[in-house]
Amino acid sequence: MSVALYAEFTVKSGSEDRVAEMVAELTARVRGESGNILFDPHTRRENPNAYVVYEIYRDEEAFQAHIAADHSKVFNAELGGLIEEDGSQLSWLTPVAAIES
Numbered sequence: 001m002s003v004a005l006y007a008e009f010t011v012k013s014g015s016e017d018r019v020a021e022m023v024a025e026l027t028a029r030v031r032g033e034s035g036n037i038l039f040d041p042h043t044r045r046e047n048p049n050a051y052v053v054y055e056i057y058r059d060e061e062a063f064q065a066h067i068a069a070d071h072s073k074v075f076n077a078e079l080g081g082l083i084e085e086d087g088s089q090l091s092w093l094t095p096v097a098a099i100e101s
Contacts, residue, residue, distance in 0.1 A: 002037065003063040004056045007088040011049040015082040022075055023051065029071040035062020
């Protein structure tokens with residue numbers, strides 16, 4: 001079963017350019033992971049410092065490989081000092097069965 005989640009964090013004032021650069025670099029790397037299906041970062045219209053990243057991985061093993069990847073570890077280590085939260089806030093998602101009309 002696939003693993004879907006979204007990660008949220010809020011960038012501290014003054015760190016916007018660095019985090020945007022980091023997210024762009026991470027996006028390229030994660031999309032290259034064999035188990036990644038979707039990695040889609042956004043910012044909120046009402047607060048461009050608030051990021052939401054929608055992620056889908058093939059399965060739990062693919063997600064664990066993502067977390068263990070060097071690029072993920074480096075990203076999360078640096079991000080910690082640039083955001084308001086202690087780290088990305090993760091929300092796990094469950095698919096809703098298709099509704100037939």
